[in-house]
Amino acid sequence: MKSVIVCSVKGGVGKSLIAASLGIELSKRMPTVLIDADIDSFNLSEILKVEEDIKVSRDSIEIAGIADNLDFFSMGLIAKGKSVSMKTLQYVNILQDVLRRGRFNVNLKESVLVFDVPAGFSDIHRELIKMQVETLVGAVVVTQPASYNDAVRCINNLKFFGVPVIAVVENMAYFQCSQCGKKYYIFGEPTCVELAKEIDARYYQVPLSDNIRTAVELGLAEIPDELYFVSDIADEVALLEPATESILSKIGKKARKVVRENIAKAVIAALKKINTEFDLKQWVDKGYGGGVIQITITDEDKEVASLCFKLDKQKAKVVIVRSAKKVDVNVIATLDALAKIARKEITAEDAFLMGEITVFGEGAAIGSLDFLTNIWSKIADEVYAKLSPIARFII
Structure with a gap:
């Protein structure tokens, strides 16, 4: 088993979209479990249009199988629209409970876990990283042009805890006119390409696109062309292995x-x-x-x-x-x-x-x-x- 986290310091940059797309692409290569770790601000179930109930008993938690080779857990499937606000310990205990008692459709020991973690970098993130210390292979950082300093903080935080950055994704990088082909940098010129080079991470830009909106409305039944690079990230994650005790x-x-x-x-x-x-x-x-x-x-x-x-x-x-x-x-x-x-x-x-x-x-x-x-x-x-x-x- 191995795991990867998708993170950002700032909310609203498209982190969950990238996490969902990565989970789908990885499931084409190996058993995958997509976990919405953003317990009090969950929206992966909305992006993927998953509405089924999760059955929870004293002995087990039934995990949703949403596609071949792809399992999914979100607090949204339990809360059903109700507000959630939890202390860190309870937050982490729920995720640990899911991994210990979950009835998965895939073989968990052979799977990759994709965690969509909350925006920011608080003690919740520290505990999530600690929880995955033996399985974590790296992180995907999602940002946007107006959030360069946030991206720097996110990368520095990951470095502090020894988590390698696999890729930096700069979302909403530009809008390209369908008539003339000209690019308009609505939120400013992309800012993170050099930052990604400094840490030897992959770098990708995502445009503002109606195709992405349409794909999300259809539950990401197909990954839009604008997110072509998610396949490359999935290839790398599939090859990575967690460090063993030396x-x-x-x-x-x-x-x-x-x-x-x-x-x-x-x-x-x-x-x-x-x-x-x-x-x-x-x-x-x-x-x-x-x-x-x-x-x-x-x-x-x-x-x-x-x-x-x-x-x-x-x-x-x-x-x-x-x-x-x-x-x-x-x-x-x-x-x-x-x-x-x-x-x-x-x-x-x-x-x-x-x-x-x-x-x-x-x-x-x-x-x-x-x-x-x-x-x-x-x-x-x-x-x-x-x-x-x-x-x-x-x-």
Whole structure:
């Protein structure tokens, strides 16, 4: 089994159209399951004109078979026009439940899963990527000329989580007059061709076309000529295989265990260095200090170290707090984030913006960001120093 995601940062760029077309084309090559992962804003069932009910029982979920070699799941077939708004955990649990208990018409183990994921890039996307970590072969990014910066953010987000981009599709790129053949760039000149070259991804343009509208009205019974390239993407996806666990990866797991055992000492050492290497008076002058900050480091969603400290206003020094009845600010970071910061691949601020470092506490999420990210950079360096050279390469 393998999977591919179709994504965009901005809504309304034709993401679901490309996902539906890719699912149809892939089904001509191998067993395919098209999953509308946009649970609270589903419209794949409308594009494909699928109206049948999905039967859900305690033991199974009946998956719709909408064509030869093509199965389909959408919350729209359950909600039937009702509004849906769910928390991330519930959102992901539904999709996991579908894969575990679904009664598929195709052989799931031999299938490719095509996920039409929600627009944007929130914790939902993080969980969906994590859910597919062993099967994901890549992503198709859909954008339009007026959304260049959104496309850049989408690609950077995928890169952050190690997801390769297979293709960049620039929809609504132009309108071509049927009488004179002249192209009109209604939303501006296409902007993403160079961006696709930089990441060695395929690049395609989709025009504004009445043929596409007609094809959607007919449930994509035939893929319109304007989407010819979907066949090329399907060919590539059919050949791709998910990465298997390497010997280096296995060594990396052992390296993580060593780091976990020494990480608390590394954090304490880092805090001591902060007192000698940072001018903490500047932070006191800015109003920080006095409150207790708890730092927690996690790995694979498990806590591996936790420590409390505060910035002493009188001495302008970081002081470790052995026991705290009240914690004013709670900062949580992943071991992966610390490794990336130490390797200078990202900054602590990048990790915060991508949710790899989270900050809780009144006025803390933004107000103390500069102070906390400076501290985290030092902690990252110290933790990374505990890794052997090969472990640094792996993690």
